Amino acid sequence: MNVVEMNAITKYFGEMVANDHVDFDLRKGEIHALLGENGAGKTTLMRILYGLYKQDSGGVQINGKAVQINSPKDSIANNIGMVTQHFALVPPMTVAENVILGHTNRFVLDYDAAESSVADAARKYGLDINPRAMVRHLSVGQRQRVEILKALYRNSRVLILDEPTAVLIPQEVDVLFETLRKLVDDGLSVVFISHKLDEVTNITNRITILRDGKSIGTVDTCDMSHNQLAALMIRQASFHVNNKIAEIKKSRSLLNIKSLSALDDQGLPALRDINLTVHTGEILGIAGVSGNGQKQLAETLCGVRNCTEGEIKLDGITLNGKTAGEFTTSGMGRIPEDRLEGVVGELTVQENLALEHLYQFSNKGFLNHKAIQKHANELIVQYQIKARPGDRIRTLSGGNVQKVLLARVLSTQPKIVIAPQPTRGLDVGAADYVRQQLLEQRNRGAGVILISEDLDEILALSDRIAVMYEGKIVGVLDASEANPERLGLLMSGAVKEM
Ligand SMILES: Nc1ncnc2c1ncn2[C@@H]1O[C@H](COP(=O)(O)OP(=O)(O)OP(=O)(O)O)[C@@H](O)[C@H]1O
Numbered sequence: 040m041n042v043v044e045m046n047a048i049t050k051y052f053g054e055m056v057a058n059d060h061v062d063f064d065l066r067k068g069e070i071h072a073l074l075g076e077n078g079a080g081k082t083t084l085m086r087i088l089y090g091l092y093k094q095d096s097g098g099v100q101i102n103g104k105a106v107q108i109n110s111p112k113d114s115i116a117n118n119i120g121m122v123t124q125h126f127a128l129v130p131p132m133t134v135a136e137n138v139i140l141g142h143t144n145r146f147v148l149d150y151d152a153a154e155s156s157v158a159d160a161a162r163k164y165g166l167d168i169n170p171r172a173m174v175r176h177l178s179v180g181q182r183q184r185v186e187i188l189k190a191l192y193r194n195s196r197v198l199i200l201d202e203p204t205a206v207l208i209p210q211e212v213d214v215l216f217e218t219l220r221k222l223v224d225d226g227l228s229v230v231f232i233s234h235k236l237d238e239v240t241n242i243t244n245r246i247t248i249l250r251d252g253k254s255i256g257t258v259d260t261c262d263m264s265h266n267q268l269a270a271l272m273i274r275q276a277s278f279h280v281n282n283k284i285a286e287i288k289k290s291r292s293l294l295n296i297k298s299l300s301a302l303d304d305q306g307l308p309a310l311r312d313i314n315l316t317v318h319t320g321e322i323l324g325i326a327g328v329s330g331n332g333q334k335q336l337a338e339t340l341c342g343v344r345n346c347t348e349g350e351i352k353l354d355g356i357t358l359n360g361k362t363a364g365e366f367t368t369s370g371m372g373r374i375p376e377d378r379l380e381g382v383v384g385e386l387t388v389q390e391n392l393a394l395e396h397l398y399q400f401s402n403k404g405f406l407n408h409k410a411i412q413k414h415a416n417e418l419i420v421q422y423q424i425k426a427r428p429g430d431r432i433r434t435l436s437g438g439n440v441q442k443v444l445l446a447r448v449l450s451t452q453p454k455i456v457i458a459p460q461p462t463r464g465l466d467v468g469a470a471d472y473v474r475q476q477l478l479e480q481r482n483r484g485a486g487v488i489l490i491s492e493d494l495d496e497i498l499a500l501s502d503r504i505a506v507m508y509e510g511k512i513v514g515v516l517d518a519s520e521a522n523p524e525r526l527g528l529l530m531s532g533a534v535k536e537m
């Protein structure tokens with residue numbers, strides 16, 4: 040029995056067809072993956088089901104009945120809930136207040152009743168969360184649980200999760216999967232969007248693959264290997280990461296970090312006495328469970344966070360005390376970790392691409408728009424960005440926003456490239472592409488700092504690997520002596536070696 044049926048859904052944005060006669064059906068009690076490259080149309084299809092977009096043609100049936108969904112109100116009335124990647128929570132309110140927000144027909148809220156019903160739902164589905172906690176004190180993983188609770192509180196029987204694991208650390212992913220299994224055991228149905236093939240093959244029953252806005256088909260998960268899935272998703276052959284290119288002849292030390300300490304946003308120690316050297320033509324991998332200071336390290340190294348002690352010396356020049364702009368002009372390039380912070384959504388692709396180096400495009404205070412557009416066209420081709428120079432950033436798919444950021448930073452040829460979680464949320468082809476770009480930076484002689492939670496990625500790319508734990512570097516290994524077990528032990532804080 041299909042709880043949802045979408046038939047021949049077509050959606051245009053201007054002249055671009057984001058969904059082209061897509062068929063999709065969801066069975067009761069299944070977890071159904073939507074898989075496809077960045078920009079394939081996954082989010083668009085689910086936004087139509089949730090009433091955030093209106094299809095140009097095609098129909099939706101819920102439990103066998105044709106329905107019109109014009110807004111989330113209609114989809115909620117049809118027991119459909121969606122958790123997007125950017126949560127719509129109110130930080131200064133409690134969990135319970137957020138959950139019942141907009142879903143009460145009473146004038147005066149009955150907080151006690153709300154709290155106990157939220158606590159009941161939380162217990163039932165293993166969504167460990169205190170209804171009285173303030174949302175602003177919660178981690179990303181906990182906030183996601185609140186969003187799921189909100190959907191369940193509205194009696195969702197269909198739950199749409201758009202890249203829910205992109206923001207989670209591995210342990211949180213396990214917890215989420217436990218919850219999803221409980222939900223489907225209870226007869227709910229889940230749409231799961233992810234780029235991670237191992238997650239998709241681990242948790243889903245069926246997979247629908249989108250490519251360029253069209254459905255390639257729906258398959259049973261158990262019939263498919265990773266290679267088969269990747270081949271279905273990707274048009275051209277994927278880039279193959281090859282780390283064995285040009286051995287760099289003479290490597291010299293480029294970045295020297297001495298006794299670096301810094302505080303986090305709460306004023307607590309985030310970096311403790313960090314000593315690191317990065318050489319020309321080297322990728323230094325930083326491994327670690329997220330939240331152990333990696334984010335603050337990246338910020339301190341590009342001057343957006345002040346250090347409390349220590350020294351950052353790039354090519355003989357001390358950078359401490361300089362502004363973020365001076366860090367950039369001295370040769371520090373950071374690919375921002377939070378994509379939405381790194382771009383200005385209301386500006387166009389070409390404006391965003393020029394953003395950090397406007398001086399290149401201005402003459403006596405006037406901007407040369409022709410040059411900005413030409414620059415953008417070149418980068419769009421080089422970095423295979425699926426967009427036009429004049430498109431507003433907010434209309435791009437997640438992966439294409441990441442490519443814009445990458446293009447902007449790398450096109451300035453920084454001496455040091457800081458890449459925190461650079462492939463998060465990218466499809467297989469795009470992730471390989473980004474990795475290849477990092478290798479090319481290394482091969483042209485830059486020093487690359489690759490911060491990643493993905494051990495396979497760290498091991499595949501790095502020349503040396505440093506492990507962070509509780510704000511400290513607990514070990515630095517040569518890639519040749521590193522393996523997942525050894526790194527895992529260091530990451531857990533169980534051992535220390537230098
Ligand atoms: N509001 C919008 N206005 C204009 N174009 C849009 C809008 N939303 C999406 N698009 C375009 O529709 C296409 C499909 O985008 P969509 O976000 O559905 O892709 P996706 O499969 O979710 O990709 P990703 O994996 O990167 O999130 C993209 O080319 C995107 O630029």
Ligand SMILES: [Mg+2]
Pocket residue numbers: 081082083436437
């Ligand atoms: Mg998307």
